[in-house]
Amino acid sequence: MIQAERALSQRGNARARLLRGVAMGVFLGCAGLSTAIVTPAFAQGYSFSQVEVQGNRNVDAATILKLTGISRGQTLSAGALNDAYQGLQKSGLFEEVAIEPQGTRLVIRVKEYPIVNAINFEGNKRLKDELLAGVIQSKARRVYSPALAEADAASIAEGYREQGRLAATVTPKLIRRSESAVDLVFEITEGKTVEVERLSFVGNRAFTDRRLRQVLETKQAGLLRNLIKKDTLRPEQLEVDKQLLRDFYLSRGYVDAQVMDAAAEVARERDGVFVTFTVKEGQQFRLGNISAVSEIEGLDAADFEAALRLRPGTVYSPAQVENNITRLENLALKKGLNFVSIEPVVTRNERERTLDIAFTLRRGPKVFVERIDIEGNTTTLDQVVRRQFRTVEGDPFNPREIRQSAERIRALGYFSDAKVNAEPGNAPDQVVVNVDVEEQPTGSLSFGASYGAASGVGFNVGLTEGNFLGRGQTVGVSISTGSDSTDSSITFIEPSLLGRDLKFKFSAFYRVSDNQDASYDTRLIGIIPALEFPVSESSRLEVRAFAKESKLTDVYAGTVDDPATPEDETDLATTPIIQRDAARGGLLSTGLGMTYSYDNRLTGLNPKGGVLLRFGLDYAGLGGDLDSVTATALAVAETKVWNEEVTLRAIFEGGAVHMLNNENSRVTDRFFGTPKIRGFEPAGLGPRDLASDDPLGGNLFAVARFEADFPLGLPEEYGINGGVFADFGSVWSLDDVAGHNGATVDDGFHLRSAVGVSVFWNTPIGPLRFNFSKALSKQDYDKEQSFDLTISTKF
Structure with missing residues (x-):
C-alpha cells in the first residue's frame, strides 16, 4: 500500500516537470518571436545616376530640380523623396506631381497649372x-x-x-x-445687407439707451434704411464706438467708466445683427480743491493758480483739465520759462466723490524739435499742414502741443486720415515729428431745395473748393432761387494770411426780391472784404469794409381811387413812404464794420450746452450816399436736462438802425419780423401803411425765443423728435410816417407773441422741420402763418 502511493507520487512529479518544461518552451518561443518583431529594420537608400523631368512646359527642369533639392548621385532615403514631393506641391506651380524611382533613374512627372x-x-x-x-x-x-x-x-x-x-x-x-x-x-x-436691427446697452443707469445711441457712429436701421449707410455693421466701427462711449462718460465725470464689450449677434437669416454694449459706469465725480504747486526753485505758483479756470463742485471733465494745462503752459512761455511741465496730481475722495487736482509745475526734460517731416500730401502744400503747429524747428518739444496739432490737422477736412508721432532725432535731446496724411477730395458740387409755406419752392446750386490749389483756401459760388427772390454770391477765404491766424474773407453778392405781398421789389448788390482773428481762446473779432448799392424796383405808382381801373378791381396803391424811397434811386452805402463773437461751445468744456454771444456794428458814411449806424446783438444759451434727453434753448436778438445827417432810412435798410418771430408770414408784422397794406420794416427790433427739443417715444432710428417753442418780440420805429393823405402808418411798439409745436425729422436728404404755430398777441393788420415746412438739403 505504501509502495503503491509512493509510485503514484513519483508519476505525479514527472508530469509536473513535463508541464513546466512545455511552458518554458512556449515562453521562450514567444519571446524569440517578439524579439524578431521589434528589431528595427534599416531604411532603404536610393542613389540615382539620372533624374528625368517630364510634363513641364513653362517651368524649366533646373528650377524643378532646385525645388526638390535633389542632385544626381546623391543617396536619398524614402523620407527625402517625400520631402522633395512636398516641395513641388507647396511651390504652387503644379496641378499634379509624381516622383517614381526606376532603378538608377528617378522620374519626376508634373502637370503645370494652366x-x-x-x-x-x-x-x-x-x-x-x-x-x-x-x-x-x-x-x-x-x-x-x-x-x-x-x-x-x-x-x-x-x-x-x-x-x-x-x-x-x-x-x-x-x-x-x-x-x-x-x-x-x-x-x-451677394445676399442681403446686414443691418443693425438693434443697439442695446447693459449696465447703464445714468443714461438711457436712447441717449447713448446718439453718441455712436453706428446707427439702427430705420424707415429709410435703403438710403442710410451708417446702419450697416462694420466690426471695426464698433471699436470706435466703444471709445466714443468711454469719452462720453469721462466728459461727464464718470472717471471709472468702462466699456467692457461690444457683442454682435447675427440673425439666423444673416440679414440683421443685434449689437449689445456692456458698460460699467461707476460713480460720477465732481471737482474738489483746485490748486497750483511749484516744484521749481524760485517760481511762485500764485500767478498760475490765479490763471486756473476750474470751479470746485462742477462735474469733472478731462477736457477742462487739458484746457487749464494749456493755459498754464502758455503763461509759463509768457514768463520766459521753457521746459516747464504741468502735471495734474489727482487725489480721490471716495466718500464725497470729489477729485482734488493740484497742477504741479516741474522742470521737464530739455528736448527740442529737430524737424517736422510731412508725407502723403500730394496736393496740399507743406505750409498748410505746418501752420497747424504752434511749434517750429528748434522750439522746446511739448507732447501736448503735438497732440493738439494733430487734432487741428484732422479738423481741416483735407485728409481722410492724419497721423502725427514723434521719434528720437539725431541727438538725445532732439525729436523728429512725423506727419503722415492721406488726401481726400475737398471740392463739392451741391444741389439743394427749400420750401416754405409762404415762400414756396426754391432751388439752389453751389460749387465749393475747400482746398483751392492745395493752399487751404476756400472758393465758392452759389445761386439760389425762390418764388420771390434770387440770391447769388461768390466767396473767397484765405485762412492764414501772412502765415498767421488771420483769416481774410471776400464776398460779393447780388440779391433780387419779388415781394408777392407788397407793391415794390428790391435789388441789392455789394462786396465785403473782411479780416477775422482770435481775441481769446473762445472769441474772435471780424473787421470789414463794405460797399453796397440798394434800389427799389417795380414800384406801383397808382392811387387808391385810380379811375383808370375797372370798378371791380382793387388798385394796389403804394404808400408815399415807398414812393419817396424809390424816388431816391439807387443809393451807394460804403463804410466799415465789426463783429465780435464769443462761443464757448468751441472748447467743448461743457458737454451739456454752451453760450454764444455776438455783437455787430456797421458804420456807413465813408463816401457813398447814406450815413448810418447799424447795430445787432445775439445771445444763445442752451443746455441738456433730464439725462440729456431734452435740450432747452433761449435766444435773444435785437437790432437798431440810426440814420445820420437827418436822413431817413429806406426799406432796404430796415428790419423785418420774420423769420425772427414764428407764427407770422414773411414781412407779416411790424410797421405797415394801413391804406396800402405795404410792409415797411422797422428801425428797431427785439425778440426772445424759447425752445425745447425732446424725443417723442418713437424708435430713434426714425429720426423723429418733437419740440415746443414760444416767441415774443416786436419790430417798430420809422423816420418817416407820412402816409396816404394823413392815413395811419403804424410804427409803434406792439408786443407780438406766438407759441407752437415742432416736429423734427432727420432724413438722409436733409433735416425737415414742421412748425405748427398760433399767434397769441398780434395787430389786426398782421398776417399769420399757422403752418410752415422748411427743408434745407444737399444731395
Whole structure:
C-alpha cells in the first residue's frame, strides 16, 4: 500500500516537470518571436545616376530640380523623396506631381497649372466688375494659382462685408478652354445687407439707451434704411464706438467708466445683427480743491493758480483739465520759462466723490524739435499742414502741443486720415515729428431745395473748393432761387494770411426780391472784404469794409381811387413812404464794420450746452450816399436736462438802425419780423401803411425765443423728435410816417407773441422741420402763418 502511493507520487512529479518544461518552451518561443518583431529594420537608400523631368512646359527642369533639392548621385532615403514631393506641391506651380524611382533613374512627372485666359465675375450687382478687378491679385495671362484665387475670393467677400453684406459668398471656379488655358470665374452670391436691427446697452443707469445711441457712429436701421449707410455693421466701427462711449462718460465725470464689450449677434437669416454694449459706469465725480504747486526753485505758483479756470463742485471733465494745462503752459512761455511741465496730481475722495487736482509745475526734460517731416500730401502744400503747429524747428518739444496739432490737422477736412508721432532725432535731446496724411477730395458740387409755406419752392446750386490749389483756401459760388427772390454770391477765404491766424474773407453778392405781398421789389448788390482773428481762446473779432448799392424796383405808382381801373378791381396803391424811397434811386452805402463773437461751445468744456454771444456794428458814411449806424446783438444759451434727453434753448436778438445827417432810412435798410418771430408770414408784422397794406420794416427790433427739443417715444432710428417753442418780440420805429393823405402808418411798439409745436425729422436728404404755430398777441393788420415746412438739403 505504501509502495503503491509512493509510485503514484513519483508519476505525479514527472508530469509536473513535463508541464513546466512545455511552458518554458512556449515562453521562450514567444519571446524569440517578439524579439524578431521589434528589431528595427534599416531604411532603404536610393542613389540615382539620372533624374528625368517630364510634363513641364513653362517651368524649366533646373528650377524643378532646385525645388526638390535633389542632385544626381546623391543617396536619398524614402523620407527625402517625400520631402522633395512636398516641395513641388507647396511651390504652387503644379496641378499634379509624381516622383517614381526606376532603378538608377528617378522620374519626376508634373502637370503645370494652366494659364488664366480671362477673369470674370458673375452674380455681382452692388459692386461693379471694375471695382472687383482692382481688389483681386489674380491676373489674366498669368499662371493660375488656387491659393491666390481663394485669397481673392476672401478679398471680394471682405469688400461686401464692408458694405454690410455679411451673407455674401464668393466661389472661384475654372472653365477649361484647353489643356493649358482656363477662364477664372468668381461666382458671387451677394445676399442681403446686414443691418443693425438693434443697439442695446447693459449696465447703464445714468443714461438711457436712447441717449447713448446718439453718441455712436453706428446707427439702427430705420424707415429709410435703403438710403442710410451708417446702419450697416462694420466690426471695426464698433471699436470706435466703444471709445466714443468711454469719452462720453469721462466728459461727464464718470472717471471709472468702462466699456467692457461690444457683442454682435447675427440673425439666423444673416440679414440683421443685434449689437449689445456692456458698460460699467461707476460713480460720477465732481471737482474738489483746485490748486497750483511749484516744484521749481524760485517760481511762485500764485500767478498760475490765479490763471486756473476750474470751479470746485462742477462735474469733472478731462477736457477742462487739458484746457487749464494749456493755459498754464502758455503763461509759463509768457514768463520766459521753457521746459516747464504741468502735471495734474489727482487725489480721490471716495466718500464725497470729489477729485482734488493740484497742477504741479516741474522742470521737464530739455528736448527740442529737430524737424517736422510731412508725407502723403500730394496736393496740399507743406505750409498748410505746418501752420497747424504752434511749434517750429528748434522750439522746446511739448507732447501736448503735438497732440493738439494733430487734432487741428484732422479738423481741416483735407485728409481722410492724419497721423502725427514723434521719434528720437539725431541727438538725445532732439525729436523728429512725423506727419503722415492721406488726401481726400475737398471740392463739392451741391444741389439743394427749400420750401416754405409762404415762400414756396426754391432751388439752389453751389460749387465749393475747400482746398483751392492745395493752399487751404476756400472758393465758392452759389445761386439760389425762390418764388420771390434770387440770391447769388461768390466767396473767397484765405485762412492764414501772412502765415498767421488771420483769416481774410471776400464776398460779393447780388440779391433780387419779388415781394408777392407788397407793391415794390428790391435789388441789392455789394462786396465785403473782411479780416477775422482770435481775441481769446473762445472769441474772435471780424473787421470789414463794405460797399453796397440798394434800389427799389417795380414800384406801383397808382392811387387808391385810380379811375383808370375797372370798378371791380382793387388798385394796389403804394404808400408815399415807398414812393419817396424809390424816388431816391439807387443809393451807394460804403463804410466799415465789426463783429465780435464769443462761443464757448468751441472748447467743448461743457458737454451739456454752451453760450454764444455776438455783437455787430456797421458804420456807413465813408463816401457813398447814406450815413448810418447799424447795430445787432445775439445771445444763445442752451443746455441738456433730464439725462440729456431734452435740450432747452433761449435766444435773444435785437437790432437798431440810426440814420445820420437827418436822413431817413429806406426799406432796404430796415428790419423785418420774420423769420425772427414764428407764427407770422414773411414781412407779416411790424410797421405797415394801413391804406396800402405795404410792409415797411422797422428801425428797431427785439425778440426772445424759447425752445425745447425732446424725443417723442418713437424708435430713434426714425429720426423723429418733437419740440415746443414760444416767441415774443416786436419790430417798430420809422423816420418817416407820412402816409396816404394823413392815413395811419403804424410804427409803434406792439408786443407780438406766438407759441407752437415742432416736429423734427432727420432724413438722409436733409433735416425737415414742421412748425405748427398760433399767434397769441398780434395787430389786426398782421398776417399769420399757422403752418410752415422748411427743408434745407444737399444731395
